[in-house]
Each structure stands twice: as C-alpha cells, then as structure tokens.
Amino acid sequence: MASNIKKLFQKSLKIDSIYKESENDIPSSNEISNSRQSHLEEFKRQSSSICIFPLNIRENYSGNYGRYIEKTLTHISELQNIKFEYALEDPTLYDGVPNLSSNKKILLLDLDETLIHADFDEKYVNEKYDTIIKFKACSEEKERNDIHVDNENDSTCSVSGEEEEEMIHSVGIFVRNGVHEFLEEVNKYFDVGIFTASVKEYADAVISFLDPENKLIKYKLYRNNCINFNDSFMIKDLRIFKNVDLRKIILIDNSMYSFALQINNGILINSFFNDKNDTELNNALEYLISYIASAEDVREVNEEFFNFNQILNDLKKCK
Numbered sequence: 001m002a003s004n005i006k007k008l009f010q011k012s013l014k015i016d017s018i019y020k021e022s023e024n025d026i027p028s029s030n031e032i033s034n035s036r037q038s039h040l041e042e043f044k045r046q047s048s049s050i051c052i053f054p055l056n057i058r059e060n061y062s063g064n065y066g067r068y069i070e071k072t073l074t075h076i077s078e079l080q081n082i083k084f085e086y087a088l089e090d091p092t093l094y095d096g097v098p099n100l101s102s103n104k105k106i107l108l109l110d111l112d113e114t115l116i117h118a119d120f121d122e123k124y125v126n127e128k129y130d131t132i133i134k135f136k137a138c139s140e141e142k143e144r145n146d147i148h149v150d151n152e153n154d155s156t157c158s159v160s161g162e163e164e165e166e167m168i169h170s171v172g173i174f175v176r177n178g179v180h181e182f183l184e185e186v187n188k189y190f191d192v193g194i195f196t197a198s199v200k201e202y203a204d205a206v207i208s209f210l211d212p213e214n215k216l217i218k219y220k221l222y223r224n225n226c227i228n229f230n231d232s233f234m235i236k237d238l239r240i241f242k243n244v245d246l247r248k249i250i251l252i253d254n255s256m257y258s259f260a261l262q263i264n265n266g267i268l269i270n271s272f273f274n275d276k277n278d279t280e281l282n283n284a285l286e287y288l289i290s291y292i293a294s295a296e297d298v299r300e301v302n303e304e305f306f307n308f309n310q311i312l313n314d315l316k317k318c319k
C-alpha cells in the first residue's frame with residue numbers, strides 16, 4: 001500500500017503553503033504570479049503529453065462494471081507523474097468553494113447520469129420526461145460552447161446561435177429511481193453537496209427541482225471547480241477544499257475519472273439514462289448507512305470493498 005501511487009492519490013496538500021518556502025523568503029506577488037503561470041503552463045504541457053481517450057459513460061453499466069473499472073484505472077495509472085499540484089494553483093478553481101464546517105461526514109454527489117439524466121440530445125424525446133427544466137445560457141457557455149459535460153465525450157450539449165445570450169434552454173429530465181428518498185435519508189447521516197462538471201446555470205435549475213425547499217443540498221460545486229484534463233475529462237480534486245479531512249469525505253460519481261486523484265474517496269455508480277428499473281441509489285444508500293456513516297476513515301472502508309488502490313498497484317507492477 002505504501003507505494004508512490006498511494007502517495008500521489010492520497011497526499012493532502014495545504015494550498016496556502018504552496019509558496020511559503022520559508023519565513024525569510026516570501027516571494028513578491030509578481031513572483032507568485034509568474035511562478036503560478038509557469039506552473040499552470042507546465043501542467044498543460046505535461047497533460048497534453050499523455051494521450052488518454054476516456055471511456056464513454058455508456059460503458060459504465062451494471063453488466064460491465066468490472067471491465068469499466070479496470071479500463072478506467074489503466075488510464076488513471078497513466079496520470080501518476082503529472083503535477084496536479086500545479087493545476088491546483090489556478091485561483092479560479094476555488095471560486096465559490098464553501099468551507100466544510102461540519103461534524104458530520106461530507107457526501108458529495110455528481111449530478112448527470114448519477115442522480116438524473118438530461119436529454120440534451122433528444123434521444124428519448126418520445127418518452128415521458130419526469131420534468132422539463134428551463135435555464136438561461138450565460139457567457140461561459142458562449143465561450144465553451146457547451147453546457148453539460150459528463151467527463152466523456154458523448155454527452156456534451158452544443159449551444160449555438162447568434163442570440164445565445166438571450167436564449168432560454170429547456171431540457172427533458174429523467175430522475176433516477178428513489179432520488180428524493182435518497183436525499184432525505186443521506187441527510188440524516190451526512191452534510192450533502194452536489195459536485196458537478198456542468199455549468200452553474202444548468203446545474204442550479206436541476207438542483208432547484210431536486211431540492212425545491214433548499215434544505216437537502218448544502219454545498220454546490222460546478223465546472224469551474226473541476227480540473228480540466230487536456231479537454232478529455234474533468235477531475236474533481238477534493239484538495240480544493242481548505243483543510244479537507246480526506247477521512248471524512250465521499251464523492252459518488254458515475255465517472256471514475258472524477259475521483260482519479262483521491263481514488264478511495266470515490267464510490268462508482270453505474271450511469272443512469274432512463275432505466276425505470278434502476279436500483280443503484282438504494283444500493284448506494286445501504287452501503288453508505290451500513291459502512292461509511294460510521295467509518296473512521298472512509299478510504300479504508302472503500303478500499304476494503306472496491307480494491308481500487310490494489311488494482312492500481314497491480315497495474316503498476318504489470319508495466
């Protein structure tokens with residue numbers, strides 16, 4: 001277990017100490033700015049030197065769980081020499097990041113294909129949506145030309161048109177079985193947040209539908225809080241939280257790339273599209289209540305169940 005991979009994936013970095021080299025050698029703000037810029041450029045250079053084609057989220061279905069994990073971890077093992085500490089120097093990553101001030105453990109939930117599926121591509125237009133949400137496009141979408149991304153390429157929604165700024169989007173939503181009960185129940189044990197790779201305006205509209213009284217979802221994190229890895233996938237690095245206690249925080253996500261850097265803080269859930277017989281949230285709830293809620297260190301419990309670090313170590317030995 002005491003491998004370099006473990007050190008890479010579980011090292012807790014104090015953001016504030018990055019430039020604090022010594023009491024007598026505090027760099028000027030210009031030096032910090034130049035140093036940060038060169039580090040961010042170095043991160044981009046390193047990440048672009050690795051060619052990873054992330055798996056399509058449709059490969060994460062129940063009958064393919066083991067294969068999806070193995071293939072994804074093979075990709076993730078390629079990341080071990082990348083200096084993600086440099087990516088963490090980007091100040092925009094921290095915009096809107098809340099202080100986690102709680103005695104309860106923190107449960108972060110991905111949104112798209114974890115709690116809901118938004119039918120941007122109108123693949124299921126002939127079926128009955130659970131709801132239709134409306135939201136306004138913003139300048140960010142104009143720049144990036146997309147609203148919703150779920151780490152892999154197939155579910156990006158393009159928004160085009162010269163009058164984009166005025167556009168009100170509407171999209172049909174399928175809600176995963178048991179979402180409302182799940183959110184009510186987990187709130188008894190955890191402080192609950194949404195951590196999505198989608199943009200704020202869209203995500204807030206979905207969150208308002210899921211939590212209309214604003215009492216179930218305490219924290220909200222969006223695309224700008226994710227590390228964009230070479231435009232291939234988004235990483236939700238939990239070190240963006242100041243003084244985060246990695247023993248007490250969990251992220252449930254349908255994409256393993258999201259928790260690539262803290263692999264044992266993640267619980268992988270199958271991708272949801274519109275399966276009315278889906279029972280994954282029930283399974284996740286049982287696991288959370290039975291094992292995670294009372295765990296001293298959630299990472300140890302997850303490793304015992306899922307062996308993600310063990311698989312990573314085995315992959316490393318095979319190289």
Ligand SMILES: [Mg+2]
Binds near residue numbers: 110114
């Ligand atoms: Mg997702």
